[in-house]
């Protein structure tokens with residue numbers, strides 16, 4: 486060990502957190518080393534252990550993106566007029582996405598920080614447009630497929646637009662007849678996904694487009710995850726139904742460059758059919774004493790890095806590069822789906838159109854949540870879903886060298902789950918199973934809210950090492966709380982019933 490390394494090791498012990506700024510700053514090398522160490526318990530995406538969250542192409546691409554990003558590390562894209570090079574990149578990224586999704590030269594849009602921001606902005610734009618054009622609008626609502634990404638719930642919450650969920654048909658796509666029935670005089674927008682996150686199925690955008698035209702409503706297509714995959718799968722001869730601006734009635738699309746576009750995090754594009762939609766996204770404050778403030782997106786200060794890296798990624802990979810990536814990723818996905826379907830008791834749900842899918846248990850003696858727990862003991866990070874209980878996978882090219890091990894481990898996990906059915910009553914399997922089944926969803930919601938309060942309380946010192954949005958340890962805690970509340974309500978109801986019987 487060199488003297489410097491010894492110094493770092495020694496100092497590491499003393500980097501303690503006492504609730505305040507350190508009186509004197511630490512040595513940078515010591516801090517970098519501390520952070521490297523802190524990462525040890527994080528999800529191991531480099532070795533393909535995660536099936537969501539990180540889209541990794543290869544080491545050289547990562548290094549290149551970092552260079553592109555760091556060239557604009559300090560630039561602030563708050564003011565597009567101050568950094569003309571960033572404005573040029575944004576323009577070119579938007580045009581490339583519009584072209585990819587078969588939009589004409591009227592299609593316009595902006596770069597945002599991610600799929601959620603693109604979706605939030607679309608809902609804000611449609612709400613404001615409807616308010617202006619439909620004077621007698623009461624409570625605006627949007628009709629979404631049951632599978633639509635939760636970013637739409639968030640938008641509904643923030644912008645006070647009601648969200649009406651349409652059920653699915655037997656193919657796990659939105660039921661078009663149900664959508665038609667749900668449209669009412671306060672409906673301002675229809676939505677379809679290409680594809681949806683839970684099952685990877687593509688809604689019938691052509692049929693939604695016809696409904697949109699008939700009822701004179703706009704139609705947003707969420708292609709956040711599919712925008713940089715479906716066009717290339719189609720080019721490879723895959724049976725991809727029409728889903729983009731080519732479909733009459735489609736008025737906007739969201740597409741994430743930081744997903745299958747393999748850009749750095751913080752880059753999505755929101756596209757509108759023409760300026761008559763985009764203009765409702767903008768906010769201009771002309772009376773502020775700080776000056777006239779015009780803002781195209783949600784954020785104020787925003788990184789120039791992610792805009793630059795998005796431009797660099799698209800120009801470096803190019804169309805043939807994306808087609809190659811799609812070919813390779815689809816091949817891995819096919820092998821995974823075939824391997825899973827070949828395991829007795831497991832089945833891929835519906836017909837996923839690209840590289841994202843879910844699978845469930847077809848055998849009541851086999852609990853998928855137990856399979857998930859066993860897989861996690863083997864080092865995999867597994868995403869669990871409900872309605873139906875299932876496990877999810879989003880495949881990237883980085884899984885090439887890892888998918889066979891996943892399948893081998895999965896076979897073994899299924900055997901263990903069958904041999905030890907009691908595991909369903911323990912740990913996360915019991916909790917996820919119970920949380921998915923409990924009929925009182927408000928109860929689950931309230932308990933999750935309480936859990937978030939405790940996670941963000943000033944005293945919290947538990948950071949966990951799980952990537953689920955609510956975390957495995959917390960799920961266990963939540964399950965116990967929900968169960969306790971459920972039993973309390975049951976006891977109270979039984980008591981009431983008993984006393985009314987006695988009367």
Ligand SMILES: Cc1ncc(COP(=O)(O)O)c(C=O)c1O
Pocket residue numbers: 599600601602634636678680681682707708709710741753
């Ligand atoms: C279909 C779909 N829409 C929207 C989003 C939200 O994107 P982001 O996480 O970048 O905000 C996702 C994320 O996975 C998605 O799969």
